Amino acid sequence: MSATLISHAPADEFRLPDGPKSPKLVNGLLALFAQRRFVRRLQGRYGDAYTVDLPVIGTTVIVTHPDLVKAVYTAKPTVLHGGKNPLGGLLGPGSLFSMDEERHLQERRTLLPPFHGDRMRSYDELIEEEALNAMQAWPEGEPFATIDTFKRVTLRVILRAVFGAEGTELTELEELLPRLTAVGQRLVTAPILRRDFGSWSPGRRYRRMRRRYNEIATALIEERLTDPGLSERIDILALMLARLLQDGAEINRAEVADELLTLLVAGHETTASSLAWTVERLRRHPEVLRRLEREVEGDDSTLRTATILEVHRVRPVIGTTGRMVMQPFQLGDWCLPPGTRVVTQASAVHADDRFHPNAASFDPDRYVGHKPDTYSWIPFGGGVRRCLGAAFAQLEMDVVLRTMLRHFELMPADAPGERESFRGVAFAPARGGVAVVRRRGTPIGSAASEHIGQSRPADKEVVV
Numbered sequence: 511m512s513a514t515l516i517s518h519a520p521a522d523e524f525r526l527p528d529g530p531k532s533p534k535l536v537n538g539l540l541a542l543f544a545q546r547r548f549v550r551r552l553q554g555r556y557g558d559a560y561t562v563d564l565p566v567i568g569t570t571v572i573v574t575h576p577d578l579v580k581a582v583y584t585a586k587p588t589v590l591h592g593g594k595n596p597l598g599g600l601l602g603p604g605s606l607f608s609m610d611e612e613r614h615l616q617e618r619r620t621l622l623p624p625f626h627g628d629r630m631r632s633y634d635e636l637i638e639e640e641a642l643n644a645m646q647a648w649p650e651g652e653p654f655a656t657i658d659t660f661k662r663v664t665l666r667v668i669l670r671a672v673f674g675a676e677g678t679e680l681t682e683l684e685e686l687l688p689r690l691t692a693v694g695q696r697l698v699t700a701p702i703l704r705r706d707f708g709s710w711s712p713g714r715r716y717r718r719m720r721r722r723y724n725e726i727a728t729a730l731i732e733e734r735l736t737d738p739g740l741s742e743r744i745d746i747l748a749l750m751l752a753r754l755l756q757d758g759a760e761i762n763r764a765e766v767a768d769e770l771l772t773l774l775v776a777g778h779e780t781t782a783s784s785l786a787w788t789v790e791r792l793r794r795h796p797e798v799l800r801r802l803e804r805e806v807e808g809d810d811s812t813l814r815t816a817t818i819l820e821v822h823r824v825r826p827v828i829g830t831t832g833r834m835v836m837q838p839f840q841l842g843d844w845c846l847p848p849g850t851r852v853v854t855q856a857s858a859v860h861a862d863d864r865f866h867p868n869a870a871s872f873d874p875d876r877y878v879g880h881k882p883d884t885y886s887w888i889p890f891g892g893g894v895r896r897c898l899g900a901a902f903a904q905l906e907m908d909v910v911l912r913t914m915l916r917h918f919e920l921m922p923a924d925a926p927g928e929r930e931s932f933r934g935v936a937f938a939p940a941r942g943g944v945a946v947v948r949r950r951g952t953p954i955g956s957a958a959s960e961h962i963g964q965s966r967p968a969d970k971e972v973v974v
């Protein structure tokens with residue numbers, strides 16, 4: 511099926527939800543600068559679905575009810591496309607964000623097995639090692655923003671676990687990619703900058719860095735393809751290539767490089783921001799923090815898992831997911847014409863008392879012994895485009911949080927919660943998830959002491 515918009519229904523059958531009649535530009539400015547408040551106001555006025563006209567994006571239907579979210583996430587891939595994600599244009603044709611329908615499903619079939627939940631455990635030690643190294647530099651007794659540490663950890667973890675990079679390649683990618691993605695984010699928000707306005711213009715700089723990235727990524731791919739031990743490797747690139755070879759597919763190096771960059775862009779800042787929110791929330795909920803510290807003394811992780819799920823609910827770092835209607839789409843009582851965008855608003859669904867009793871309170875216990883509901887807990891989106899790295903992110907957050915709790919005492923905060931601020935890819939705490947910590951004389955928990963070469967404390971006492 512081509513990407514052309516196809517309409518099989520006569521125009522008078524189409525019906526859009528009601529919405530504000532304000533001019534595009536006003537809606538655009540409100541959506542940009544007061545997104546959450548704008549959405550709350552519209553939801554209060556129009557209910558669980560409403561239509562907004564937005565600059566560049568066009569007619570957009572926003573849904574805030576799990577039944578409507580379900581309709582979006584279960585629609586056929588020929589009816590709803592990925593929403594012409596602007597990231598796709600920048601990442602290249604080999605990026606999942608650029609693909610739809612059969613090509614997209616085929617690419618997910620290649621990528622899903624390496625990202626399977628059970629496989630993830632093999633990265634536990636690597637994540638712990640990176641977290642410990644990065645936390646070494648934490649100052650004691652004075653406030654600092656944790657997001658910088660978490661960005662460093664999530665970048666290095668993806669480079670090692672996904673790209674399989676080590677040595678000079680790791681060092682160079684670690685230096686290059688934050689610059690490349692920072693410029694890339696500017697090009698996504700202002701596409702005019704993609705043009706080449708001279709040697710120091712963002713467009714030229716992006717192309718230069720992208721060329722260098724492609725050279726390094728191609729070298730890594732070549733190394734894997736000639737590695738006789740490919741089948742023993744555990745990095746995601748090796749698993750992906752092994753799968754392509756097994757399927758007899760031709761390996762397009764440039765497209766594999768696009769996909770690796772996609773995984774990095776999608777997984778680095780999102781996970782780091784969620785970790786910063788975890789610190790921000792826990793400092794304001796010392797009773798949960800104390801229970802987590804007790805839990806980390808043993809091998810149980812029930813409360814930690816529930817805490818992470820609850821952080822995603824109260825502070826989803828990606829507030830919305832978008833789709834583009836390609837064929838008439840029945841959404842509840844409405845029928846949307848091709849060319850309409852549909853947006854699911856996770857932040858509104860998550861904050862709604864109808865679907866999450868006492869939604870404003872941070873209460874990890876709601877997920878102790880209960881799995882989150884597929885359509886009212888949607889921090890990772892849903893359906894055929896659900897986040898590919900959700901299990902990876904869950905493991906990474908779990909190990910980083912566990913490592914932090916074992917090695918540091920996190921001081922509670924009296925200050926009001928941090929506001930959120932959009933940082934190009936994700937919503938992060940405005941002050942970067944400020945922490946004040948004290949290093950523990952003896953780390954708590956069994957595995958912690960084994961990994962950093964100390965003897966295990968006899969009585970597992972929490973030393974502060």
Ligand code: HEM
Nearest residue numbers: 776777780781784828831890891892895896897898899903
């Ligand atoms: C807390 C961390 C993360 C959050 C909150 C998050 C959230 C999301 C969301 C909301 C989407 C859009 C889903 C949709 O449209 O229905 C998405 C897509 C995606 N994510 Fe994540 N993500 C996270 C971490 C990761 C990681 C660690 C990776 C990989 C290493 C990753 C890879 C992807 C990819 C490849 C897609 C595109 C899927 C597709 O279009 O088929 N994400 N993510």
